[in-house]
Amino acid sequence: MESKDPLLDIINLNKYFPLRSGIIDLITFKTSKKIKVIDNINLKLYKGEILVIAGESGSGKTTLAKLIMRSIDSDSGKIIFNDNEITQLRGKELLKIRSRIQMIFQDPYSSLDPRMKIFDIIKEPLEVHKKKLSKIEIRECIESNLKKVNLDPDEVSNKFPHMLSGGQRQRVSFARALVLKPFLIIADEPVSMLDVSIRFQILELMKKLRDEENVSFLYVTHDLSTSQYVGDNIIILYKGQIIEQGNIHEVLLHPLHPYTKALISAIPKFNNVEKINIKNDVETCKSGCKFLNRCLYSSEECMNTEPTLIEANSSHSIRCYNYKSI
Ligand SMILES: Nc1ncnc2c1ncn2[C@@H]1O[C@H](COP(=O)(O)OP(=O)(O)OP(=O)(O)O)[C@@H](O)[C@H]1O
Ligand SMILES: [Mg+2]
Incomplete structure (x- = not known):
C-alpha cells in the first residue's frame, strides 16, 4: 500500500512546444512562438500509490508522461525518481533508469x-x-x-x-x-480502446500488480467514473496546469474547481455533484486564470493575477479564488 516515501518527486516542471502556424514555419522548422504545454507542475507519487491524471484532450497528460519517461526533455524543473535526479541523465545512466520506469500505451494493437x-x-x-x-x-x-x-x-x-x-x-x-521489475508503470489510457466488459479486469490487474509486485502507477485516463475504483489520489490537469488535486474520493465526491465540477457532474454515477455550466471558449487569456474564458464565476482578481494552488484541506488542493462561493 501507499508509503510515506515519494518514488517520484516533480518540482516546477515546464515544457514548451513550438507553435508552428503557417506553411513557411512548417517547411523551415522555424517559429517565433512557443506554447507552454506543461506549466510549473509539482507533484509527488508515493511508493505503492496509484495516482490518476485526468483532464481533457490536449491538457498535457501524455507530455507529462513522456517527460517522466525522459523520452522528451523538459525546459526547466526537476524530476527526482527513487531519490535520484533524472532530469538531465543521458546514455547508460538513463538506460538504467528507463528499466525502472515502464510505459503502457493506449493502443495494444499498435x-x-x-x-x-x-x-x-x-x-x-x-x-x-x-x-x-x-x-x-x-x-x-x-x-x-x-x-x-x-x-x-x-x-x-x-x-x-x-x-x-x-x-x-x-x-x-x-x-x-x-x-x-519496474518501480513505476505509467499507463496512458490503458483501457480506453478495450471493450467495456474487460476494462475492469485490466484495472483489477493494476491493483493486483501494485499489491503483489510493489509497482506504483501513474494512470492517465479520461474515464473518471472508473478511476475512483483503482486510484488513491487524483490530479486534474487543465492547459498543462494542476487545477485540482487530492484524495480521489474527496475530489470526485466534493469537487471544488468549476472545471472539475462540470466534468464530474456530467457522469450519471456522480449525480450528487450539482450540475454546473462552463463556457466553450477555449482560448487562453493573456493574464490571470487560464480557465477565465470558460468560467461563469470569475471576479476581477481572476482577470489580473493567476491563482496558485492552495490547500482547501489536508487532502485536497485547488487553484481557484472563488471556490468557496461556487
Ligand atoms: N511534439 C509536439 N510538438 C508540438 N506540440 C505538441 C507536441 N506534442 C504535443 N503537443 C501539444 O501539446 C499539448 C498537449 O498534448 P498531449 O498529447 O500531452 O495532451 P493529452 O492531454 O495527452 O491529450 P489526449 O487526451 O488527447 O491524449 C497539445 O496542445 C498538443 O497539440
Ligand atoms: Mg494523451
Whole structure:
C-alpha cells in the first residue's frame, strides 16, 4: 500500500512546444512562438500509490508522461525518481533508469510488433537490459511474468499479437513492462480502446500488480467514473496546469474547481455533484486564470493575477479564488 516515501518527486516542471502556424514555419522548422504545454507542475507519487491524471484532450497528460519517461526533455524543473535526479541523465545512466520506469500505451494493437511472437515481444527488453541471463532464466522470467498477468504461457507464447483479444494484448503489454521489475508503470489510457466488459479486469490487474509486485502507477485516463475504483489520489490537469488535486474520493465526491465540477457532474454515477455550466471558449487569456474564458464565476482578481494552488484541506488542493462561493 501507499508509503510515506515519494518514488517520484516533480518540482516546477515546464515544457514548451513550438507553435508552428503557417506553411513557411512548417517547411523551415522555424517559429517565433512557443506554447507552454506543461506549466510549473509539482507533484509527488508515493511508493505503492496509484495516482490518476485526468483532464481533457490536449491538457498535457501524455507530455507529462513522456517527460517522466525522459523520452522528451523538459525546459526547466526537476524530476527526482527513487531519490535520484533524472532530469538531465543521458546514455547508460538513463538506460538504467528507463528499466525502472515502464510505459503502457493506449493502443495494444499498435504498441506490439505484429511480426513478433508474444514470447519474443517479452524477451526484447531482457535482451537490452539483462544481457547476462541464460536462455533458461529468460524463459522462466517470461513465463512467470505471463502468469502474473493471468495469461497461460503455453497458450500464448507462440502466438502473434493479432491472434489475441484486445484485453489479452494489453496483458502482454503489462507482462513486457514487468520483466524489468519496474518501480513505476505509467499507463496512458490503458483501457480506453478495450471493450467495456474487460476494462475492469485490466484495472483489477493494476491493483493486483501494485499489491503483489510493489509497482506504483501513474494512470492517465479520461474515464473518471472508473478511476475512483483503482486510484488513491487524483490530479486534474487543465492547459498543462494542476487545477485540482487530492484524495480521489474527496475530489470526485466534493469537487471544488468549476472545471472539475462540470466534468464530474456530467457522469450519471456522480449525480450528487450539482450540475454546473462552463463556457466553450477555449482560448487562453493573456493574464490571470487560464480557465477565465470558460468560467461563469470569475471576479476581477481572476482577470489580473493567476491563482496558485492552495490547500482547501489536508487532502485536497485547488487553484481557484472563488471556490468557496461556487
Ligand atoms: N511534439 C509536439 N510538438 C508540438 N506540440 C505538441 C507536441 N506534442 C504535443 N503537443 C501539444 O501539446 C499539448 C498537449 O498534448 P498531449 O498529447 O500531452 O495532451 P493529452 O492531454 O495527452 O491529450 P489526449 O487526451 O488527447 O491524449 C497539445 O496542445 C498538443 O497539440
Ligand atoms: Mg494523451
